[in-house]
Amino acid sequence: MKFKKNLYGKNVFVTGASSGIGRACALMFAKNGCSVTGVSRNTEERTESFKGGGSLTLKRLDVTDEAAVKEFVDELPGVDIAILCAGMGVAGAAETTDSELTRKQMEVNYFGTINAAQPCLTRMRSQGKGLLLVIGSIAGRVSIPMQSQYSASKYALEAFTDAVRMEMKQYGVRASIIEPGDTKTGFTAAREMQTRDRSAYGNTLEKSVAKMAADEQGGRSPESVAKVALALAGRKDPPARVPVGLEYKALMQILRIMPDRAKEAILSKMYLPK
Numbered sequence: 001m002k003f004k005k006n007l008y009g010k011n012v013f014v015t016g017a018s019s020g021i022g023r024a025c026a027l028m029f030a031k032n033g034c035s036v037t038g039v040s041r042n043t044e045e046r047t048e049s050f051k052g053g054g055s056l057t058l059k060r061l062d063v064t065d066e067a068a069v070k071e072f073v074d075e076l077p078g079v080d081i082a083i084l085c086a087g088m089g090v091a092g093a094a095e096t097t098d099s100e101l102t103r104k105q106m107e108v109n110y111f112g113t114i115n116a117a118q119p120c121l122t123r124m125r126s127q128g129k130g131l132l133l134v135i136g137s138i139a140g141r142v143s144i145p146m147q148s149q150y151s152a153s154k155y156a157l158e159a160f161t162d163a164v165r166m167e168m169k170q171y172g173v174r175a176s177i178i179e180p181g182d183t184k185t186g187f188t189a190a191r192e193m194q195t196r197d198r199s200a201y202g203n204t205l206e207k208s209v210a211k212m213a214a215d216e217q218g219g220r221s222p223e224s225v226a227k228v229a230l231a232l233a234g235r236k237d238p239p240a241r242v243p244v245g246l247e248y249k250a251l252m253q254i255l256r257i258m259p260d261r262a263k264e265a266i267l268s269k270m271y272l273p274k
């Protein structure tokens with residue numbers, strides 16, 4: 001897919017660029033002439049050039065290391081668009097997911113995103129323009145049983161991104177949260193499951209995780225998310241939140257008007273299999 005237009009500039013920073021959605025975003029922007037710097041913990045450091053003048057430089061960086069992320073972003077030649085994808089999923093019953101796994105979930109998905117967003121926003125404010133794209137999730141709009149902490153981390157990103165959008169509009173900085181549904185990436189294999197003290201739930205957790213895994217691996221391509229990011233770079237006033245795909249856009253509209261009881265009955269049927 002090609003840019004219709006890019007209103008923000010060619011310097012693009014992507015977290016979680018070694019795999020899945022981050023990798024697809026990094027490649028799509030680089031193939032559209034942008035100078036992309038992509039980071040993740042486990043990657044071979046290298047630069048690839050593309051026809052049309054774009055490039056993708058991959059660097060090792062752990063988004064949970066606040067000081068290292070700030071130093072890294074401060075030294076980038078420019079940050080016009082930041083696409084914050086680094087994340088992972090924790091599955092477990094809300095009752096028994098322990099504080100270690102809960103903190104890990106928040107450290108990566110929430111604090112890791114904030115660590116990357118803040119220095120990018122400072123650069124964007126000082127240059128008077130910029131676009132922050134946060135990768136949220138449909139699970140940041142409806143809480144998924146057996147994924148309470150994952151959902152909480154994504155709800156938190158919705159709140160953060162909404163506040164950024166309001167605070168930074170006056171400085172020419174725009175912010176949107178992209179909400180993928182099931183997407184076929186390395187996310188499924190990287191999921192961590194809380195297995196301690198789960199006897200009260202029998203094998204519900206395993207069945208629920210198997211359902212999540214099957215849905216994800218049968219889901220959309222990571223490129224479908226990258227296309228949304230590319231389209232948002234051409235919007236002067238991008239929407240606050242964008243579910244990826246017509247089916248998820250429609251689902252969000254339906255869930256908005258559905259009573260909580262009905263919504264929860266559907267989600268329970270899907271994710272709490274007997």
Ligand SMILES: NC(=O)c1ccc[n+]([C@@H]2O[C@H](COP(=O)([O-])OP(=O)(O)OC[C@H]3O[C@@H](n4cnc5c(N)ncnc54)[C@H](OP(=O)(O)O)[C@@H]3O)[C@@H](O)[C@H]2O)c1
Pocket residue numbers: 015016017018019020021022039040041042043061062063064085086087088089108112135136137138179180181182183184185186187188190216219222
């Ligand atoms: N797949 C889905 O169904 C789905 C649905 C909705 C939302 N999402 C969201 O999409 C985002 C991208 O996930 P994905 O589906 O593309 O999964 P993925 O293929 O597993 O990619 C996750 C990326 O995050 C990086 N990462 C993880 N921890 C990191 C850390 N501490 N520091 C730096 N990078 C880190 C990983 O690289 P390293 O391991 O090399 O660090 C990898 O590049 C996540 O925020 C996820 O919550 C995914």
